[in-house]
Amino acid sequence: MPVLEGRELVRTYGDLTALAGATFAVEAGEVVAVAGPNGSGKTTLLSILAGVQSPDGGEIDMHGSRLGWVPQRAAVYGKLTVRENLKLFARLEGVGDPAAAADAMLGRIALADRADTRAEELSGGMRQRLSIGVGLISDPTILLLDEPTAALDPLQRERLWELLTSLAEHGITILFSTHAANEVEAHATRVLLLDAGTLVYDGAPMSLGHVPGRHFEAAFVDFIRTRRDEDL
Amino acid sequence: MKLRFLLAKDLLLLRRTPSIAILLALYPALVAVLIGLAVGRPPAKPRVAIVNQVPADERILDVGGKKFDLDKLIESLYKNVDAVDVKDRAAAVEQVQSGDAVAAVVIPKDIVDQLESPLAQGKIEAIFDASDPVRKSYVETTIKGLLVDTNAELTRRFSGVALDYMDLIVDGGSIRIGGRTVELMGLEGGEKLLPKILPYIPAQQRAEVAKLAESFRLARVGSQYSDELLNRVGEPIKLTEKPIGTSSSLPSLAVAVAVCVSAMFVALLLGAGMLAYEQEDQMLQRLLRGLVKRRTIVNEKILLAGLCALVVGTVMVVAFGFFIDIRWQRAWAWWPAVIGASVAFGAAGVAIGAVSGDVRAASLASFMLGLPLAAAALVPEGAIADSMYSLLQAINSLFPFKPALELVRAGLTPGRDALVPSLHLLVLIFAYGLLANFAVKRRAGA
Numbered sequence: 247m248p249v250l251e252g253r254e255l256v257r258t259y260g261d262l263t264a265l266a267g268a269t270f271a272v273e274a275g276e277v278v279a280v281a282g283p284n285g286s287g288k289t290t291l292l293s294i295l296a297g298v299q300s301p302d303g304g305e306i307d308m309h310g311s312r313l314g315w316v317p318q319r320a321a322v323y324g325k326l327t328v329r330e331n332l333k334l335f336a337r338l339e340g341v342g343d344p345a346a347a348a349d350a351m352l353g354r355i356a357l358a359d360r361a362d363t364r365a366e367e368l369s370g371g372m373r374q375r376l377s378i379g380v381g382l383i384s385d386p387t388i389l390l391l392d393e394p395t396a397a398l399d400p401l402q403r404e405r406l407w408e409l410l411t412s413l414a415e416h417g418i419t420i421l422f423s424t425h426a427a428n429e430v431e432a433h434a435t436r437v438l439l440l441d442a443g444t445l446v447y448d449g450a451p452m453s454l455g456h457v458p459g460r461h462f463e464a465a466f467v468d469f470i471r472t473r474r475d476e477d478l
Numbered sequence: 479m480k481l482r483f484l485l486a487k488d489l490l491l492l493r494r495t496p497s498i499a500i501l502l503a504l505y506p507a508l509v510a511v512l513i514g515l516a517v518g519r520p521p522a523k524p525r526v527a528i529v530n531q532v533p534a535d536e537r538i539l540d541v542g543g544k545k546f547d548l549d550k551l552i553e554s555l556y557k558n559v560d561a562v563d564v565k566d567r568a569a570a571v572e573q574v575q576s577g578d579a580v581a582a583v584v585i586p587k588d589i590v591d592q593l594e595s596p597l598a599q600g601k602i603e604a605i606f607d608a609s610d611p612v613r614k615s616y617v618e619t620t621i622k623g624l625l626v627d628t629n630a631e632l633t634r635r636f637s638g639v640a641l642d643y644m645d646l647i648v649d650g651g652s653i654r655i656g657g658r659t660v661e662l663m664g665l666e667g668g669e670k671l672l673p674k675i676l677p678y679i680p681a682q683q684r685a686e687v688a689k690l691a692e693s694f695r696l697a698r699v700g701s702q703y704s705d706e707l708l709n710r711v712g713e714p715i716k717l718t719e720k721p722i723g724t725s726s727s728l729p730s731l732a733v734a735v736a737v738c739v740s741a742m743f744v745a746l747l748l749g750a751g752m753l754a755y756e757q758e759d760q761m762l763q764r765l766l767r768g769l770v771k772r773r774t775i776v777n778e779k780i781l782l783a784g785l786c787a788l789v790v791g792t793v794m795v796v797a798f799g800f801f802i803d804i805r806w807q808r809a810w811a812w813w814p815a816v817i818g819a820s821v822a823f824g825a826a827g828v829a830i831g832a833v834s835g836d837v838r839a840a841s842l843a844s845f846m847l848g849l850p851l852a853a854a855a856l857v858p859e860g861a862i863a864d865s866m867y868s869l870l871q872a873i874n875s876l877f878p879f880k881p882a883l884e885l886v887r888a889g890l891t892p893g894r895d896a897l898v899p900s901l902h903l904l905v906l907i908f909a910y911g912l913l914a915n916f917a918v919k920r921r922a923g924a
Contacts, residue, residue: 321763337480338769
């Protein structure tokens with residue numbers, strides 16, 4: 247039973263087609279990677295699903311799901327503390343008890359000991375966890391993350407994936423965009439591969455021309471190259 | 479409700495940025511103190527070096543037998559300037575060249591002879607630095623102003639001498655001519671004498687003598703107008719000032735300008751900066767995906783900028799109260815005016831921030847637009863070519879400074895029109911709000 251469907255989604259910027267009719271469905275509990283090279287339309291797709299942008303064509307069916315969105319940059323207020331940021335967004339989301347929701351979230355994102363630290367004083371990884379906390383504050387069933395680990399070092403990346411894996415284990419469906427093949431291989435249960443705005447692959451990462459013993463990134467790159475050659 | 483949360487958040491952000499908070503508090507206080515001191519105290523008199531080359535014992539002027547003290551006659555030269563006596567012309571030139579004096583006045587040694595002579599005109603020399611055109615114009619005006627008073631005094635004294643002569647012609651009396659004292663009968667004496675000698679005149683000539691007596695009478699009567707006539711010669715045209723419109727004192731104009739300039743910069747910088755800040759790090763996208771409406775963000779930023787500008791404007795008026803007379807009983811008029819001006823500047827700032835997109839560009843744009851537009855609004859009619867003035871008027875109508883200034887002046891001064899600037903500001907607030915909404919929509923990529 248899909249919890250989120252996109253049908254023939256199109257988005258253009260002047261002459262540039264960022265998304266050329268993407269159709270897909272996401273099942274509950276999946277961890278879906280929206281992968282592809284730079285400029286392939288990953289951010290555009292996630293922005294459309296998050297409601298930040300409107301599609302020029304196509305439709306989205308949410309099936310009653312609640313969406314949380316974590317933008318590429320940690321969109322939090324640097325001068326506010328971790329707790330104040332969470333409380334503010336809880337209020338804006340219309341959460342019944344914003345203070346309680348913020349306190350609960352501090353534990354979930356492992357920032358309870360930094361509750362009264364200003365966001366500008368946090369490390370990149372902590373700031374990203376706070377941004378995820380803001381995305382989760384309204385208790386969504388689907389969490390959309392736009393390149394969540396792009397600005398993090400390997401250790402911070404690992405810590406963040408522990409958090410995201412734990413969220414998935416608690417039943418939250420996760421859609422994340424990335425151009426890092428190793429993240430797709432390690433964390434995604436399914437991959438939507440975009441190239442120049444076109445959805446070129448929708449399936450398990452392991453089925454992407456993967457040969458045991460060969461590096462996944464090589465298979466990833468080969469797939470895109472082969473497809474481009476076929477188009478020519 | 480959401481607007482309230484955003485406003486509380488922004489006020490907290492401002493509180494946690496001490497440099498901005500200090501700047502917001504200090505800036506208006508500093509401007510108010512400086513302008514208050516400038517307009518609350520009388521202007522300093524220009525320093526003028528004066529060389530009087532007439533020896534002290536020769537400063538007595540004899541006109542028509544009347545003696546005048548030259549120092550008294552030129553007293554008004556000293557009245558409106560900070561006069562400093564210097565010993566000679568070279569010292570005077572040095573004072574002007576060094577900038578110690580704006581000008582020097584040289585009273586020549588023969589001024590007494592010139593003034594005593596019925597054929598010559600008194601001449602004094604003015605020395606000033608002509609290298610700065612603005613200063614030159616100011617100094618020329620100052621010196622001409624000094625001579626107006628001195629000439630008026632001389633005219634009054636010389637008219638008095640002329641009137642004494644007229645009295646002698648009419649009433650008779652003694653006058654010294656060529657070292658001898660001569661007795662004059664005068665018109666009145668002649669008029670009285672002629673009827674007495676008429677019986678001794680041959681009959682055929684009496685009519686002529688009677689005509690002479692009548693001429694004496696008419697001349698005496700006509701001379702009664704000489705006082706007034708001589709006064710007219712001294713001041714042929716008397717200026718009667720009939721100002722129209724509501725008079726507004728210089729201090730109240732200065733207060734209005736200072737309040738508007740301060741409120742404008744605070745509101746523009748805050749409105750533009752805070753909206754641009756919201757657009758950084760994808761915060762705007764996060765807020766606009768269903769959390770907050772676009773117009774709520776725009777209205778909140780206008781309110782925030784307007785609120786801060788209002789505080790600054792109000793503090794300024796209160797601070798001015800220490801230096802000049804503020805009509806506190808008219809607070810019901812000037813405070814809403816400051817509110818209207820603040821909100822309008824806030825709306826303009828938010829529009830600038832929405833169009834600029836990032837904080838640095840927004841701050842720069844606020845300064846680059848605010849400063850020349852405020853200056854343009856202060857250019858008086860007639861100071862530049864008509865076509866240029868019309869162009870400035872058109873530009874001014876698109877920016878809130880001029881109507882805000884007019885509204886605040888109307889608040890401070892009774893009788894000035896407040897309706898037109900109020901409506902003008904309302905239209906601008908609405909237009910800038912729309913522009914900001916449109917720009918935010920484009921920025922958010924919706």
